[in-house]
Amino acid sequence: MTAHTWPVPGRVDGVVLDIHSTLVDQGDATEWLDRALARAPHPMDAGRRAEVEAFLDRIWEGARVSDPTSSRDLSFADHARVFHGLIEAGPGIDRPLSDALYDVMLDTWHAYDDAVPMLAALRELGVRTCLLSNAGVDIRSVLDREGITDWYDHAVLSYEVGVVKPDPRIFEAALGALDLPAASVLMVGDNAHDDGGGTVLGMRTLILPRTSGRTHGLAAVPALVRGINAAFA
Secondary structure: OOOOOOOOOOOOOEEEEOOEOOOEEOOOHHHHHHHHHHHOOOOOOHHHHHHHHHHHHOHHHHHHHHOOOOHHHOOHHHHHHHHHHHHHOOOOOOHHHHHHHHHHHHHHOEEOOOHHHHHHHHHHOOOEEEEEEOOOOOHHHHHHHOOOHHHOOEEEEHHHHOOOOOOHHHHHHHHHHHOOOHHHEEEEEOOHHHHHHHHHHOOEEEEOOOOOOOOOOOOHHHHHHHHHHHHOO
């Protein structure tokens, strides 16, 4: 790994933001299963349904074992392959229902209510923004549908650049898009391991752990930027 000089913290002129579980909530397993069953009806009593929902709620945790290099976030085909492999190891979901679950997965992803107001506040402050995501799905369609697209300046997606977080190279790509040094940029995400990868470059990092509900505490981001920048006014 290339050695980097640690910068002296100063103003924040750019903010890099994770997408999944930072700007966009993945919804709940009940909605996901309901949408899939509407496409692929499948007899399921209450006990069986509870078992399947519990599995779906934690399905991607299994990818840490089955796909430790995150190949799923480098291509749409690999993402689908890993998903169906996880389903096959689960509680007996047949292929038609597995296909339906995958087809409707993004339909359950919704922007947190405080996502656009946070981005709007950063724009008002004159702060450049870049979305940075490990994504092996068409995440741009979600951003369009949820009204986020018009509110950020750049996006760096793993399947487009061929590298995944926490590799510093994907953070360097985000810094390049912003045309800012690491010392002037704040990273915001929900996962300390993945979203903390920019710290080796000298990026300050704010972790907002995954939450449920309609808001994610994103008002803290412009508030933090205002406080830091006021100290360097």
